[in-house]
Amino acid sequence: MSGLTRHTAAELADALAAGETTSVEITRAHLDRIAEVDGTAASGGVHAFLHVDAEGALAQARAADERRAAGSPASALDGVPIAVKDVLATEGLPTTCGSRILEGWIPPYDATVVARLRRAGLPILGKTNMDEFAMGSSTEHSAYGPTRNPWDLDRIPGGSGGGSAAAVAAFEAPLAIGTDTGGSIRQPGAVTGTVGVKPTYGGVSRYGLVALANSLDQAGPVTRTVLDSALLHEVIGGHDPLDSTSIDQPLPPLVDAARRGATGDLTGVRVGVVRELGGEGYQPGVLSRFQESVDLMVKAGAEVVEVSCPHFVHALAAYYLILPAEASSNLAKFDAMRYGRRVLPDGADNPSAEQVMRASRDAGFGDEVKRRIILGTYALSSGYYDAYYGQAQKVRTLISRDFAAAFEKADVLVSPTAPTTAFKLGEKLDDPIAMYLNDLATIPANLAGVPGISVPSGLADEDGLPAGVQVLAPALADDRLYRVGAALEAALVDKWGGPLLDRAPALATNGAVR
Structure with a gap:
């Protein structure tokens, strides 16, 4: 079976079931691809x-091959490798949330979610880059440097889960896990030409997902096809008694x-076409591709109606009060006392715990995280909570x-996923409001x-550059x-x-990044 990295997860699973290839061959091909094109931001790679956990992934692949040889695969995807966003706890592997405060x-x-992947037999290739603590729409806020869009290496891959989307788009992994707090799976999917799904809140366990905003966060799939x-x-979803939500x-029956x-x-x-999710602020080419998608749904037999959701225009403002408020509370636990980075303040021979906390959080958190902590703390402060x-x-x-x-009027709602295609690296870093507007259609x-x-x-x-169409369901x-x-x-x-x-x-026919 040639070109293993170019096949979908479903195709790879079928090939494994038919004995046409092995998980070791598939996993090694993807590890080779990562070594070839990923590199670092400074080196111009994706x-x-x-x-990257090459040794662990190959060991898991060998175990998958043994199960298939014995006629007892753990799941339909047993042996198909996957990448995991670095916001999900992984035993024995670093989990940094893209932040210096959790370095190492x-x-x-x-x-x-990770435990279910392991039980289903999916070898974990490694942990993907992300905006620090999932705060961002471009993966430029990672403390370890930005991820680049495989379509154009000078552009962003979306965020906060740009690493997972870029890994799938660059054929470094057939599958990935992302998390979506305000669009962090769907918006990267739109700008990288991949499929991204935010499940129903509570449909996929949040246990072990380092929380940004508890009432908003949701893990979900990042793939190249809807079937994948x-x-x-179906592997990661379902009830979990460890998660109260x-x-x-x-x-x-999703498949x-x-x-x-x-x-x-x-x-x-x-x-239902949502009237408020389109028009002013949306790139004309994005709207053109969206209208073509709607026309294709009509040709497939769907009935299209326009619906109005008048309060969607306030979603962005509400979100950027609720999210920072929850984030300021969640990130309080990173105090350098129990785990994570600890920095001693300069000029203090016997620093107090408060001085160590202040120095550690100042050195460990990036500018965007600090901005949202301040905003959230203010929104929750006495005298301003109700307002x-x-x-x-x-x-x-x-x-x-x-x-x-x-x-009540439509079975599903549709809109463009993001207002624009991928913008250039650095283009919106100094304008937080412009950055936040990328989540206009996904936040509701x-x-x-x-x-x-x-x-x-x-x-x-x-x-x-790629655009995306968003489908929403009850x-x-x-x-x-x-x-x-x-x-x-x-x-x-x-x-x-x-x-x-x-x-x-950006991807040459021989597999190398141009």
Whole structure:
């Protein structure tokens, strides 16, 4: 089986089941690919990974081959390698959250998502780069340097999970895990031409996921096809008693929904175009690709209606009060007393605990993390709680009501995933508001807890870079995402004459980054 890194996870799983290749061969091919193109930000490589575990991945691959030889694979994806965002605890492997304050920290346990990957037999290639503590939309806020977009190495891969999206887009991994607090799976998917899924809040365990904002964070799949996302989602999803927010009911049939959607029939599906998620502020080429996607859904038999969600216009403001408030509380635990980086203050012979904490947090946290801690602490302070945080939570309720009303008229809602294609590295670093606007279309889903998927919608006319179309469904109706997403994907791939990533100019035909 040639070109192992170019095959989808489903194709690799089928080849393993048929005995056409081995997990060791597949894993080694991806490790070689990482060595060839990843490098570091300074070297001009993709820099998708912060830590590569070649020895561990190959050992897991050998175990997978032994299980298949014995006729007892652990899952359909047993032996297919995966990359994991560095915000999920991995026993024996560094987990830094892209921050200096956790540099060198090795957790003594696995996050539930990681434990489920191991039980399903997926070799873990390593940990992927991210904006520090998942705060950012470009992966430029990583303390270890930015990740680069495989479509154009001078551009961002989205954030905060740009490392996972870039690893999949650069064919360094067939699958990856990301986390989505306000769009950090879907927005990187849109700008790298990959598929990203934010499951229903509580549908995938958050145990062992280093929290940014507890009421918003959700782990999910990053892949090259909708079917691959469904396969991975079924591995990591489901109830977990270790997570108090985990939903105690089985997942809907996600893989079946994806396979049904791939037939291209959307007869009977009502698709709602959200009036507030488009127009001013959206790149014309992004809107053109979105409209083409809507037209293809109509051709597949869907009924399209326009819906209004009037309170979505306040989502960004509400989010950037709720998230910093939760983050300021969550990050208080990084005090240099129990684990993580410890810095002694200059000129203090016998520093107090408070002085050590101050020096460690000052040296360990980056500018964006400090900005959000200050904002969140202010929003929660006496005299301002009701005016800011309390009001933001009321807006959150109104957004949830908008979703409920919209889903009475439509089975799914659609919009562009991100307002623009990938911007250049450094272009928005000095303008936090401009950076925050990248999450304009994705944030409402996190505030309401509903699931969403981003599917590549094509290349924008202005710059030839990928854009994405977002599909949203009611809570617990994740299977609708996969049916509609797979149908749209099938129509688009047919229109393009092949997968979008085959056209990525930053990837030479011999596999090397240009």
